[in-house]
Amino acid sequence: MFQRLVALLFITAVLSEPECSRFHYEEQTLNRMIRQEIAMEKLQADMAATQQQVLDALGKLTETTKQLREEKIKLEHVANVSAEGTNKSVRNFSAAEIEKLKGPTVAFRSKDLVDKTPSAGDTLVFKTTTLNEGLGYDNKSGIFTAPVAGTYTFSVQLYVHPEHNMYYAIIADSVEINKGLFADKAYMKSYTAETVAVLQKDSKVYMKCSSGSGNLLTSDAAWNTFSGVLVHL
The missing domain is CATH 1.20.5 (Single alpha-helices involved in coiled-coils or other helix-helix interfaces)
Structure with a gap:
């Protein structure tokens, strides 16, 4: 400066x-x-x-x-x-606890109709139980009782006598959840139907002849069956 x-x-x-x-x-x-x-x-x-x-x-x-x-x-x-x-x-976790976490196994498979000529309203009873996990199916009454609540799927296979037919319905807690007609004109054929239902514990499911009468066949090579399985809790 x-x-x-x-x-x-x-x-x-x-x-x-x-x-x-x-x-x-x-x-x-x-x-x-x-x-x-x-x-x-x-x-x-x-x-x-x-x-x-x-x-x-x-x-x-x-x-x-x-x-x-x-x-x-x-x-x-x-x-x-x-x-x-x-x-x-x-x-x-023990092995039993791990199995419990997986949830219960519920499945049944039955065959051999007690009455092969049911009338309208009759319940179809399959007397031989080849699978019954959860012990839900009663082969005396033909009724499946859900041991746990969940989503189930059911299927049926029937052999209709030639020149005959049968109207069927699958019932869950007194409500028809699937119904239809099986008919055979000339040969013994197998017919199948499937349905799904959301059930509560102790819900009842069975199959019946819904109209007229049926005439069904069975043999070692042709089974009439009714089955179901729990798919989701």
């Missing part, structure tokens, strides 16, 4: 000199030097401010990176502890 003061005094002292004199030339040169010096100082100040901003940003980035690394370590620890606890819980 002292140098600038001297320069200004010098400029004042030579103002009376003619413009084309040596002093006028030196005055202009000195003015340019002062402006350049001021511009340089401003540039240095701006660079210093920018450098500080960069350093501050780097500092914040370093701190954020550190925090993220610490959070990652914590999450990995929690995940490992959770997985270890789950594995221990699974290992502590």
Whole structure:
């Protein structure tokens, strides 16, 4: 700043000199030097401010990176502890408990009609039970009683005597859930029907001759069957 003061005094002292004199030339040169010096100082100040901003940003980035690394370590620890606890819980289950978690198995399959010439309203009773998981099917009454609530599927296969037919219905809790007609003109053929029902515990399902009368056949190679299975709790 002292140098600038001297320069200004010098400029004042030579103002009376003619413009084309040596002093006028030196005055202009000195003015340019002062402006350049001021511009340089401003540039240095701006660079210093920018450098500080960069350093501050780097500092914040370093701190954020550190925090993220610490959070990652914590999450990995929690995940490992959770997985270890789950594995221990699974290992502590007995075979019976694991089977219980899977849910019950309910399925039945029956054959051999007691009455092959049923009348309208008669329940079809299949006397031979070849599968009865859950003990839901009664081969004395022909009625399946659901041991647990869930979604079940039922299927029937019947062989109709040639030149005869039979109207059938599958009943669940006194409601017809599937019905139709099986008819044979010339040959002994098998006819099948399927249906699905959502049942409550102790719901009753059976099959009946719904109209007229039926005339069915059976042999070692041709079975009349009624079956069902729990598909979802």
